[in-house]
Amino acid sequence: MIGIDSGKDRWELQDELVAFSQAPDKEAQIAFDKIFANQRRRLIRYFMGKGFSEDNAEDLTQEVSRRAWAARRSFEPLGLGAWWNFLLRIARNHAIDIVRRSSRYRQDAFADAEEIPAGDIPYLDVLLREDIFDAADALWLGLPRRQKSQNRSRLLAAQLFYLHGLDWREVAQVLGKDARTASHELDEWLSDGAVLRHLAYVELYWSNDRLAGYLLCPKEPLTPPELDRLNEALNGDEPATRISDWTPREAFVVLRRVRNGLTTDRILSFHHYNFDQDEVEGVAERVRNQYPMARIGKELRDAYEAADHVMRLIDTGLWRRLVFQYDFSDDLPQKQILERTAPPAEVVGTKMTEAKLTGWISMNRLLAQLAAFMSEVPA
């Protein structure tokens, strides 16, 4: 479960939040144990993301639990957003204390930490309520909400048909459907705008990990654990061996730029390798030239053109969905979002520009748009 999955759960959570803040100790403790357990892993990840070891992160989370309990009477039970904000605030304040007292941690880890404005709390509440990626698929791709299994089956059918060249009978066979009865159903799926956008989105979206793994080793892309090991080797004293066509120095830049989405300036700040700007820019240029998205865009365009569906590729919803994912999930700078979306957009006949991107993602507008959608269309 990512967020709160149903109306029933939502009301149960609200009851527990009220019990936590207002009920007598025994009842409050039962409610707290339940609602805190759901967020424990998230808090551990939060601390680990700020540079703490897993053991330390667990200890810190335990301390957050103690402090949250102690501060329960000050908590206003106004939903999941308020609850998450309450926990994060305690976590942040506690972590800042630790960081200030020790030179072991990056002092700037919480430099940008700021309070969540009260006006944002309803948005936070809505966005945490259920799976926002599912809602994003519904808003921009037009997929039905909370139908993951059905959406996946349809997507697989479309992939087999449009990308692997199977005819509808073969698709039916592979999916275990009776070819005598599946004709109409498959026809509907394979011409459905939402399915076509979903297929294009899944093929055109390359997460940081996936893209880095592919660029470093196109024939047999590196998995996230392999990328972690490579990262450790590149950061260690033992120089890593050559990775495919990349020297260790180049591989370091690829990882930082593609996997971590860092700008050239940030990469130059890693003194370990003594990079100069031309070298980093040179690798970045090479990386861009090897991005697979334009090639995939062409493949999609050709396949959709043959079936007279090419217009689906220029739907703005598809591109908003891609930009949202790169911005929110991969935390990419705008320039890199443009690098990953503009070439395939051009191939399929639409344009992604700096101005368009700014309009979409400045002031976190896509996320606000999603929250508005989620508040209007309950799952």
Next chain:
Amino acid sequence: MRLDDQHELSNATVAAVRVFYSGLESAAVPVGEADLARFVTGLATAAEREETTAALIESRSLRDRLVSMHRELKAAQKHSVAESRIAPALAKCLAEGLNGSLSFYSRMREWCLTNDWTAISGGSSSEGISARSALAAAGRTLQGILSSPRFAVVRGSDDAPSIEGYLPPGLAIEFEANLDSDGMLKAKVLFREQVSGALQAIVDKPVALELLDPSGGSIPIATGRVCLQAWSVDAPDFGSVCGLSPGLLPSSLFRISLGNAQPLPRGRNHLFAEFPSGSGPVAFQILDEPRIQGAELIVTLLAQESVRQMLAGYRIDFLVPVGSILLLLGTWPMDIWNEDAHTFRMPVPGAKDGSFETGSILQVRLLRIKDEPF
């Protein structure tokens, strides 16, 4: 209340949402050759299908492998399993599926009796899949019958269900089975009292509705207890599982058992051999029950000389449904069938000895040798 989509969210809020969601995607379950083989042969359970589908949509190379397995399977359907050159994982899966399917058929009736219709129509267990396969096989035989007026009365001369068990004097049964446009079977059994109080004699006694398989045996669709004058049965997806069209179904396809009815007596059971051209099927009478003995599936069929002469130049293929695949077990030229009764023996490595109530375990097709040489 709708939130404002032009609202400017702070970076702190976005960061909080990001932390909330980061790293929570469930790790994809590794999918290997064996999983793909189960998927492409239709033997995967619903949970396995979910996991494999999730991995397939993420990986082009996995889909490439799936497609090549599918092509291997298609090619393999022209040769018997033993002769096919297919990936080891696929061969192993098919062998296991075949044996699972064969062993299920020998206890299909018991399984269907103890599971409700949902387990048959939508069950995700391997036995649920086998049950659908069995029903589809029986459905194919029924289609053969329904499309061939000559055989419309294979099991009875009037359009009434078989009634088995104790029917008290003074009680009549009326029956109707209708397939609606969604493929739902809606069957209704009405107990009509001709003598007042006759119904009392069977109140609270078991009642079962079964589909008679013209190739032998029956498949229970629903069980219950008599409590009122009417007993209704709804079986969703019955039409699609059996491949039958909407409308009223002949009542003679059904059997109603009252009390603890005895197993179905053996009748004259038929196998309907299909022509790929779609022209009317040929019925071969089954002699004895099909059985497995010494890792061979043995079936004896009866055909008169005139029928055999008509089929000179054809080959006869025996296939068995395994998941979504029709597996070729053996093929012979019709020329070898030189007496009315002929016994066919097909290797089924590793299968246990036993016999089958129904011949629907097998599908038979007739191909012109000059079009489809061996």
